[in-house]
Amino acid sequence: MADLTEHPLGSQELIHGDFLHAFRDQVRLPDGSTSYREYLRHPGAVMIIPLLEGEDGALQLVLERQYRYPIRQAIIEFPAGKLDEGEAPLVCAQRELLEETGYRAREWARAGLLHPTVSYSTEFIEIWFARGLSLGQRKLDEGEFLEVFTATPQQLHDWCREGRITDGKTLIGALWVQNTLNGSWPLDWRPVAGDPGP
Incomplete structure (x- = not known):
């Protein structure tokens, strides 16, 4: 199976509210290029x-x-x-x-x-x-x-x-x-x- 892992290179906090905690990470893609991923951290x-x-x-x-x-x-x-x-x-x-x-x-x-x-x-x-x-x-x-x-x-x-x-x-x-x-x-x-x- 192909390795589809995206490796984090850096992270920026966008918002830290009472409920939402948002980040924008730079990642290295499987082909070696870079991109960005925005996401929310949630405690479950x-x-x-x-x-x-x-x-x-x-x-x-x-x-x-x-x-x-x-x-x-x-x-x-x-x-x-x-x-x-x-x-x-x-x-x-x-x-x-x-x-x-x-x-x-x-x-x-x-x-x-x-x-x-x-x-x-x-x-x-x-x-x-x-x-x-x-x-x-x-x-x-x-x-x-x-x-x-x-x-x-x-x-x-x-x-x-x-x-x-x-x-x-x-x-x-x-x-x-x-x-x-x-x-x-x-x-x-x-x-x-x-x-x-x-």
Whole structure:
């Protein structure tokens, strides 16, 4: 296989905001020529796929509706959030699930990893499933507004097909839901190893 590595020659910080940290690097390309790459550094994030079993045994998925300013619309998403400095992904998943939805989970399973914007960001998102949910009080961040609701797996897939769901990570989550529920992609469920707090 060809070596496609681009080697950094220098880096310039473009912006260091509360959230965005942007750089412009000079790189040596595989053919020896040079070019520039602009990108964002991101600490990483998690997405949670919460499985809620109803009283009748029917499976529901916990979802959110949140306004996303850059695209000027409210979109449907699975719960998700950014890693705090030094925070383990499972701890972040537990914290975000509780803060955004009010749910705690008895069991967790790591599904996989995705890179949502490889052309301009270092961001990665770990995908976690949660089950054995119990509802408590949610603790939204200041300035955070979102609606929590449930849907069946079939509704989720219909919304993806119809274009009602356009969020990339949630589309990937729907793929995981489909393949997990049909037995193609089994999960390694484990009892919760920690607690994000009261």
